Amino acid sequence: MVNNSDADWFHLDVMDGRFVPNISFGLPVIQQIKKVATKPLDVHLMIVEPDLYVEAFKKAGADILSVHAEACTHLNRTIQFIKQQGMKAGVAINPHTSLSCLDYVLEDIDLVCLMSVNPGFGGQKFIPQTYRKIEQLRKMIDAKGLQVDIEIDGGVTEQNAGQLIAAGATVLVAGNTVFSASNPTEVISKLKLA
Ligand code: ZN
Numbered sequence: 675m676v677n678n679s680d681a682d683w684f685h686l687d688v689m690d691g692r693f694v695p696n697i698s699f700g701l702p703v704i705q706q707i708k709k710v711a712t713k714p715l716d717v718h719l720m721i722v723e724p725d726l727y728v729e730a731f732k733k734a735g736a737d738i739l740s741v742h743a744e745a746c747t748h749l750n751r752t753i754q755f756i757k758q759q760g761m762k763a764g765v766a767i768n769p770h771t772s773l774s775c776l777d778y779v780l781e782d783i784d785l786v787c788l789m790s791v792n793p794g795f796g797g798q799k800f801i802p803q804t805y806r807k808i809e810q811l812r813k814m815i816d817a818k819g820l821q822v823d824i825e826i827d828g829g830v831t832e833q834n835a836g837q838l839i840a841a842g843a844t845v846l847v848a849g850n851t852v853f854s855a856s857n858p859t860e861v862i863s864k865l866k867l868a
Contacts, residue, residue, distance in 0.1 A: 828847070
C-alpha cells in the first residue's frame with residue numbers, strides 16, 4: 675500500500691526500551707522491509723548509544739538515519755560517522771529540548787526531526803508548542819542558507835498538516851493517522867496536498 679501511495683519515504687521508529695519506555699523492532703525487520711520497499715527508508719533511532727549500530731543500520735538498508743541529540747554525548751562525531759557510511763544524517767529532538775543544541779551541527783545535517791509528542795508510543799496528541807519551534811528552526815535554517823528538512827513526528831493529522839507546512843515543515847510523519855484510516859492511500863494523498 676505504501677509503495678503504491680503518494681508517500682515519499684518509509685519512516686521506521688526503532689525503540690530500545692531504554693531511551694524510550696517502549697520496544698518496537700530492530701535490524702531483521704528493517705532488512706525485510708528493505709526487500710519490498712520501493713522508497714527510501716528513513717530510520718529514526720530512539721535508542722541509547724546509537725554509534726554502536728550505525729554500520730549495522732546502513733547494512734540493513736537505512737537511507738536516512740536520525741539519532742536523538744539527547745542520546746549522543748558526541749553528536750558531531752555521530753553525524754560524521756553516519757555520513758561516512760553513505761547515509762543522510764538526521765538529528766531528532768524531544769519536545770522539551772531547545773533548538774540551541776542544533777546551533778553547531780545544522781550545517782552538517784540533512785534533516786531535523788522535531789518530536790511533536792513524547793517519543794515511545796503511537797497515537798498521541800500533538801504538542802502545540804511545536805508550531806513555534808518549527809517557525810524558529812525555519813528562521814535558523816534560512817539565515818544560514820541551508821537546505822535542511824524539517825520533519826514533524828507525532829500527532830500529525832489531516833487537520834494540522836496545512837498549518838505545519840505553513841510554519842515551515844517540509845516532511846510530515848504519519849503513523850496512526852494513516853494506518854487507522856479506512857482508506858490509508860487517500861489519507862496519504864490528502865496529507866501531501868496540505
Ligand atoms: Zn519517528
